[in-house]
Amino acid sequence: AALYGAKAEGRDGVRFHDPELHALLTARATMESELRDALNRDEMVLYYQPQMNAEGRIIGAEALVRWRHPRLGLLTPADFITLAEDTGLILPLGRWVLEAACEQLATWSTHEDSAHLAVSVNVSGRQIRHPEFVGQVLAILCRCGTNLSSLKLELTESVLMDETEHVIRNMDALKSIGVSFSLDDFGTGYSSLSYLNRLPLDELKIDRSFVRDILTDSHSAIIARTIVGLAHNLGLSVIAEGVESAEQRDLLAEYGCHSYQGYFLSPPLPAEQFEQLLLKSLST
Numbered sequence: 276a277a278l279y280g281a282k283a284e285g286r287d288g289v290r291f292h293d294p295e296l297h298a299l300l301t302a303r304a305t306m307e308s309e310l311r312d313a314l315n316r317d318e319m320v321l322y323y324q325p326q327m328n329a330e331g332r333i334i335g336a337e338a339l340v341r342w343r344h345p346r347l348g349l350l351t352p353a354d355f356i357t358l359a360e361d362t363g364l365i366l367p368l369g370r371w372v373l374e375a376a377c378e379q380l381a382t383w384s385t386h387e388d389s390a391h392l393a394v395s396v397n398v399s400g401r402q403i404r405h406p407e408f409v410g411q412v413l414a415i416l417c418r419c420g421t422n423l424s425s426l427k428l429e430l431t432e433s434v435l436m437d438e439t440e441h442v443i444r445n446m447d448a449l450k451s452i453g454v455s456f457s458l459d460d461f462g463t464g465y466s467s468l469s470y471l472n473r474l475p476l477d478e479l480k481i482d483r484s485f486v487r488d489i490l491t492d493s494h495s496a497i498i499a500r501t502i503v504g505l506a507h508n509l510g511l512s513v514i515a516e517g518v519e520s521a522e523q524r525d526l527l528a529e530y531g532c533h534s535y536q537g538y539f540l541s542p543p544l545p546a547e548q549f550e551q552l553l554l555k556s557l558s559t
């Protein structure tokens with residue numbers, strides 16, 4: 276501790292005398308420049324996690340980004356989304372994700388089996404607030420020839436905390452061309468319920484934390500049931516994420532929730548594997 280204290284008082288400040296912190300900062304800087312290059316190097320890939328209805332039919336998929344990192348292997352968003360948000364790289368990354376998802380949608384829409392699929396894309400706060408976002412989405416949709424009503428954008432409640440007017444304006448514009456909106460991780464954020472009326476929403480997505488404890492914790496069960504009722508009363512659809520067992524699904528169904536996503540059905544899959552699962556679900 277004495278040694279550390281002596282270092283801390285060094286004239287260059289503590290930061291670069293602490294080897295661990297130095298290593299951390301270097302790693303972060305490396306990661307940032309690697310992330311910057313990743314898009315040009317074709318290292319990003321989308322996985323698709325199926326969503327099913329009451330009859331067990333696959334009705335859509337959530338696109339989830341993965342980074343095929345040359346040294347570290349396949350990275351999930353937990354490893355790089357915060358860095359992307361902090362550095363502003365979320366804008367080009369988010370645009371790439373939208374483009375890739377719309378291209379996939381356009382491909383699927385030409386096949387009978389997958390023509391009616393909806394694809395959900397996660398959109399960060401910086402994206403939805405950006406003045407050029409609506410134009411970007413329009414340009415991508417036109418270029419890909421995607422059916423506008425097959426694209427769903429997922430926003431979290433935190434997105435609605437500031438610059439709400441910009442967000443609502445962009446949402447209204449996108450809504451008017453047929454894009455739909457889902458409020459992700461619902462119940463975990465701080466949004467006031469009064470927003471629910473002002474936002475052009477189509478769907479509430481019950482957060483995994485409530486679904487996880489739904490069988491064991493009465494509070495989680497009550498919250499899940501209340502969200503389902505709220506959605507019904509507001510004329511919105513509702514989907515549960517993180518459904519891992521038939522028991523969880525059955526209880527949600529009892530509450531009136533008939534759309535599910537989670538390991539019970541499937542983890543996120545590369546596009547080809549998703550297509551195989553879709554074909555299998557159609558033939559049974």
Ligand code: C2E
Binds near residue numbers: 369483
């Ligand atoms: P999210 O939107 O809540 O996505 C669901 C996450 O839960 C995914 O993790 C998924 O793999 C995981 N999951 C799905 N089913 C189950 C289950 O039954 N049990 C458990 N334990 N987990 C399940 P993933 O793919 O690691 O994504 C994490 C978060 O990263 C996402 O959370 C989303 O907020 C963010 N994210 C993913 N892709 C994008 C993107 O393209 N853009 C932005 N801005 N954020 C993204």
Ligand code: CA
Binds near residue numbers: 337397459
């Ligand atoms: Ca999501």
Ligand code: CA
Binds near residue numbers: 460483
């Ligand atoms: Ca979610």
Ligand code: CA
Binds near residue numbers: 460482483516
């Ligand atoms: Ca969640």
